[in-house]
Amino acid sequence: MERHKNLKICYIGGGSRNWAWLFIKDLAFEKEISGTIYLYDIDAEAAKANETIGNKVMETHNPGQFKFKTELSLEKALTDSDFVIISILPGKLDKMAVDVHTPEKYGIWQPVGDSTGIGGLNRALRTIPMFRDIAQAIQKYSPKAWVINYTNPMSICTQTLYEVFPGIKAFGCCHEVFNIQKILMNIIIRKGLVKAEDIKREDIIVNVVGINHFTFFDRASWRGIDLFPLWDEFVKEYSESGFPNPLENDPDKGSFTSRERIKMDLYKRFGLIGAAGDRHLVEFCPPSWYLKDPETARSWNFDLTTVDYRIKKQEKLKKMSAAYCDGSETLVPKPSDEEGINQIKALLGLGNLVTNVNVPNKGQMPGLPLGAVVETNALFSRDSVQPVMNDCMPNTLTTLTVQHALNQDGIIKAALAGDMEATFRVFLNDPQGYTLSPAQARELFDEMTKKTL
Numbered sequence: 001m002e003r004h005k006n007l008k009i010c011y012i013g014g015g016s017r018n019w020a021w022l023f024i025k026d027l028a029f030e031k032e033i034s035g036t037i038y039l040y041d042i043d044a045e046a047a048k049a050n051e052t053i054g055n056k057v058m059e060t061h062n063p064g065q066f067k068f069k070t071e072l073s074l075e076k077a078l079t080d081s082d083f084v085i086i087s088i089l090p091g092k093l094d095k096m097a098v099d100v101h102t103p104e105k106y107g108i109w110q111p112v113g114d115s116t117g118i119g120g121l122n123r124a125l126r127t128i129p130m131f132r133d134i135a136q137a138i139q140k141y142s143p144k145a146w147v148i149n150y151t152n153p154m155s156i157c158t159q160t161l162y163e164v165f166p167g168i169k170a171f172g173c174c175h176e177v178f179n180i181q182k183i184l185m186n187i188i189i190r191k192g193l194v195k196a197e198d199i200k201r202e203d204i205i206v207n208v209v210g211i212n213h214f215t216f217f218d219r220a221s222w223r224g225i226d227l228f229p230l231w232d233e234f235v236k237e238y239s240e241s242g243f244p245n246p247l248e249n250d251p252d253k254g255s256f257t258s259r260e261r262i263k264m265d266l267y268k269r270f271g272l273i274g275a276a277g278d279r280h281l282v283e284f285c286p287p288s289w290y291l292k293d294p295e296t297a298r299s300w301n302f303d304l305t306t307v308d309y310r311i312k313k314q315e316k317l318k319k320m321s322a323a324y325c326d327g328s329e330t331l332v333p334k335p336s337d338e339e340g341i342n343q344i345k346a347l348l349g350l351g352n353l354v355t356n357v358n359v360p361n362k363g364q365m366p367g368l369p370l371g372a373v374v375e376t377n378a379l380f381s382r383d384s385v386q387p388v389m390n391d392c393m394p395n396t397l398t399t400l401t402v403q404h405a406l407n408q409d410g411i412i413k414a415a416l417a418g419d420m421e422a423t424f425r426v427f428l429n430d431p432q433g434y435t436l437s438p439a440q441a442r443e444l445f446d447e448m449t450k451k452t453l
Contacts, residue, residue: 004348007035010081010142012134013088014039014070015046017317019150019338020087021331024054024068026341028061028333032350033341036067040077041088044070046321053324053331061333078141083344086134086157087150090127093314095452097307099123102448106440108432109291111279111304114152115213116404117432120283121411122448124156125423128415131157135164146347148173148340149358154212156408158358159373163412171343171385172358172373174212176276178337181206183243183260187230188222201337206275208356209365209390211405212375213280215356216272216393231273239264242301255309259301262290270397278302284404286431342380349382359387366392372405403431420449 014020020039027037037054041047047070054068071077078084099119100110113119131151138147138161147170151157158172181204189196204227207219220227234243242259250257262281263274274281279302282290290300297304323329339355346353358375364387365374377388392398407426414422427433427445436444 004033004350007033007082008080009035009037010077010084011037011039012086013041014050015041015043016087017321020050022336022338024057025333026336027066028057029335030341032345034065036069038069038071038077040071040074044072049321049325057331057333074137075141078137081142081145084138084145084147090123090130093307093311098448098451100307106436106444109294109304110283111302112283117283117430120153121427121430122452124153124411125415125453127157128160128412131160132164135161138168139165154358155373156412160412162360175338177208177356180275184220184227187234208275208375208377209393210375211401212358213276214284214401215275215375217275218272235264235267255303255305261300270394346380347383353380364389367398368402368405372409
């Protein structure tokens with residue numbers, strides 16, 4: 001039997017209305033691999049809806065290649081799986097409201113609150129036990145499977161998998177880098193160097209360094225042309241006004257957009273191109289830089305996304321799911337920028353791929369702790385993910401990044417040990433909380449953990 005036929009893929013969080021729908025859309029165009037996707041979710045109704053949606057798309061656009069099946073048992077979904085995909089929401093959005101909005105009472109502002117900072121650490125305390133259980137289940141039922149994680153906090157989730165099951169074959173995927181490649185592509189087009197129809201994102205060759213959501217390019221090129229001089233010109237032109245985003249007034253997208261001014265300012269500070277969205281980048285920086293208050297955030301042209309906005313969006317997606325299931329609307333597939341399918345194919349031996357992923361540091365990111373999950377390019381080939389070695393980042397940037405990597409390691413070890421005092425010490429060490437007195441920090445910590453754990 002050909003290795004890439006009749007694959008078993010376990011999807012943990014199979015009721016997802018984001019990553020799962022993108023996965024369905026991409027599979028609608030895939031001819032080289034085939035198999036069954038077992039959808040497991042604590043919300044079985046949502047998984048069942050995606051089974052219906054996925055099978056409808058396949059029957060219409062790619063018959064005979066893939067089948068979606070809801071599985072109520074994690075053991076059965078995992079057993080003998082070739083690949084495992086994880087995209088879960090760690091708790092309902094009312095829990096995320098605590099992460100994001102409770103710190104506002106103490107003057108701490110967060111545009112995302114899911115990866116770092118006070119909110120990200122609190123989210124991690126809910127997520128780490130879930131990933132401990134997932135890692136143990138994978139070790140028991142599908143220890144040879146490749147595991148693709150999309151869940152935030154990305155670094156913490158992926159590192160937890162390795163802490164619990166050191167032999168796991170896991171990596172974390174994030175698409176933030178792709179958006180910056182598109183900006184560079186736009187700069188090339190605006191310079192008149194190429195027509196829009198003659199260039200695609202993948203043509204922008206970049207080298208990625210850092211940790212998830214605090215990533216940077218230290219090299220970028222197109223057809224052998226160094227793009228840093230073009231970026232330098234771009235920064236000089238737009239660092240004050242920002243680069244207009246066509247989606248910023250779109251009610252469905254505007255809350256997640258920016259004018260890229262943070263990337264430009266970080267370029268001035270560190271000499272590297274920020275490779276994550278502005279809303280993520282700012283949360284790793286001292287709050288006085290960009291998050292002193294909502295007015296400061298607005299002056300830098302990015303939004304503090306409210307959880308109420310996310311709740312409304314979630315309700316809209318639920319209605320869309322119902323409409324896709326009853327046939328009143330149709331999920332129309334089109335290829336996404338996600339590389340999950342290409343990663344799977346490369347791991348099966350169907351060609352090589354170089355792309356950015358999150359895996360433990362084995363020396364590919366000098367200056368950062370060994371074992372910490374870092375984000376760099378890696379070569380995907382048959383049954384292999386080999387990180388690309390890098391030069392050290394500038395000392396000023398490394399110093400800032402190391403603190404977050406150590407905090408991530410600390411929160412994982414404290415949570416797995418059930419040591420709340422050790423957890424609190426990590427909480428105290430996050431730059432977002434430096435303006436708090438010890439008494440205020442304890443008060444905020446106790447309030448947040450009691451509401452969400």
